[in-house]
Amino acid sequence: MSDIATPGTTADEHGHDSGDLELPNGRPAPAPLPHEPRRADVDPKAARRAERQVSTMFIVASLLFLAFLAAYIGIDKNVVIALPVIGTMSASNLALGLTLGLALFLIGAGAIHWAKKLMPDIEVVQERHVLESSPTDREEAISVFEAGATESGFGSRKIIRRSLITSLVLLPLPLVIILRDMWVTPTDSPSPNELLSETIWTKGERIVTDGSYRPIRPEDIPVGGLVNVVPASLEKVEEAEGTLNERAKAASILVRMTPAEIRSQQGGSAEEPWDVQGILAFSKICTHVGCPISLYQQRTHQLLCPCHQSTFDLADSAKVVFGPAARRMPQLPITVDSEGYLVARSDFQEHVGPSFWEQGAS
């Protein structure tokens, strides 16, 4: 360690200097800790031991890289092994991860061990340079700027200056205009309000099971039953449009309870009830932020949204009983057609999905 005696001395000098310095709060700066040599600095045996430790880490890392190659070639990827705590896992993944991960870790750990034990152990103070440029640099920069201003004629050519300023003033206009439909809708295109207030449910639209697209008779649903449903025409609409937009609005659920359990509904009269013998249809899209919900708890008739725990009481007009939703789940009026299948009486009478500015109170 004798060959680095000079920087070591510098550190000591700095150490003595800082003892006289004052901190911004007026107190004297703390004296630096006395420099204690490491074992490897004074004991050649300890230095050799540290050297051996570092090189062992690097050698083991090399062996692990070779083991990685061997594991990659040798272990069948379908072999599954059981480990305590972790459980079953792929033997190939385990071997590849362990060898490569440990090898990379050992290279890093070896480098740090090397730096901590064997590299020069000195405290060095590096003075911070002055932030301000030199006076010559500053003068040169000012003269270059002034020359540019004069030569471009920005000051003398008024017409250019004013036209440039005008164009820059108009720059934000296109940005404002393209966001215009946030409050004004062009006359020939549907407003967000119209887009979101209509679904493909229409009068007489058959209600079919989601996924298997089978029409449903009232007797198919037992009390306590739940069916995830879509309009019968959805399959063709999705094929034609190539998007899931209509599904996102029209997805609904059917639930059945005994008619006596229904405390209130969102509409319907004695002649034209919105339910069919206790079968109620509701939108599946949460009125909070639009998660699809079908967590129907048949004992309490509550519909729970898994996203933010909004809870709706389907036996009582689907009103919100808990959670952040501000609006009840829209009910779909239903009846049966001449063949005895469940059909919609009309579209939803309220906006489906999350609330938004233009919808007004509902």
Added chain:
Amino acid sequence: MNSMAARRRHPATLVVMLLLGLLATGAIYAAVDSGTSAQAADQKWSETQVETGKKLFAEGCSSCHGLGGQGSSIAPTLIGAGSAAVDFQVSTGRMPLAAPGSQAPVKGVIYSQAEIDAMAAWVASLAPGPKVPSDAMLDTSKADLAMGGELFRTNCAQCHSFAGKGGALSDGTAAPTLMNATPRQIYTAMVTGPASMPVFSNATLTIEDKQSIIKWIGSLQANDNPGGLSLSRLGPVTEGLFVWVIGLGALIIVAIWIGVKAK
């Protein structure tokens, strides 16, 4: 002819004719009925099973459900619950219940399958209800696995999670994990709708649909964890907790080691 005419006027004729008519009606009804119930596929319960079931029920269940299975203020009626409900509730260890609560917890099963069958037979004898499936109905060898996945995500995943690990509901209830559910239990749960679960009838989710779903759940159960720790397959919550505690913790330890002065 005279003798026939004479017998027609015999006082017993009316009784005999009435009996014959009743027998014929019963026979025709039995023939038609056995045809339909064979279609719905329930196994035939024997009289001994019903009798044994009645005794077992009186011992183990009647204190809450009543001697006639009529229910009470703390337990629902079992009239019309069907053999499927008994099979599900008892074979999963939910019944008999130790104490009433928001939801019956899964415990050790205390009845043998023969005893469960006997109690199912007795409850089924009270009134028609959802029936336990035959082995043929649970045969998923021809079921459509991909369709099962789609139906599972549409109908089941909301509560039981995409990995079938279950999830929380409201008021202290929770959807249980499906990892230990047998095909028979999955089927009986769908047709009876235990606790908070809605009923998925065989008309809206057909037997074929149910077979597909059972096959899908079977594939979820058989899934290995190629990456090791599955962290309950609960998704971002446990994964985030693991990374923040174990991953970040390890990094902090390494950072401290780098910073500590060597001796």
